[in-house]
Amino acid sequence: MAGKSLLCRVGIHRWEDRRNDDGEAYRLCLRCGAEGDKIHLADYGDTGGGSMG
Numbered sequence: 698m699a700g701k702s703l704l705c706r707v708g709i710h711r712w713e714d715r716r717n718d719d720g721e722a723y724r725l726c727l728r729c730g731a732e733g734d735k736i737h738l739a740d741y742g743d744t745g746g747g748s749m750g
């Protein structure tokens with residue numbers, strides 16, 4: 698198994714903004730494939746619901 702990039706090992710990932718099938722934005726590291734926290738889109742215009750999951 699190939700070793701991670703040194704930068705990734707120290708926590709410096711190469712984050713790329715992605716969007717999953719549900720339309721949720723998240724981060725994916727282009728180097729090691731790690732997934733970051735979901736991005737909270739404040740002004741995404743999704744104010745119809747109100748149910749926090």
Ligand SMILES: [Zn+2]
Nearest residue numbers: 705710726729
């Ligand atoms: Zn990484």
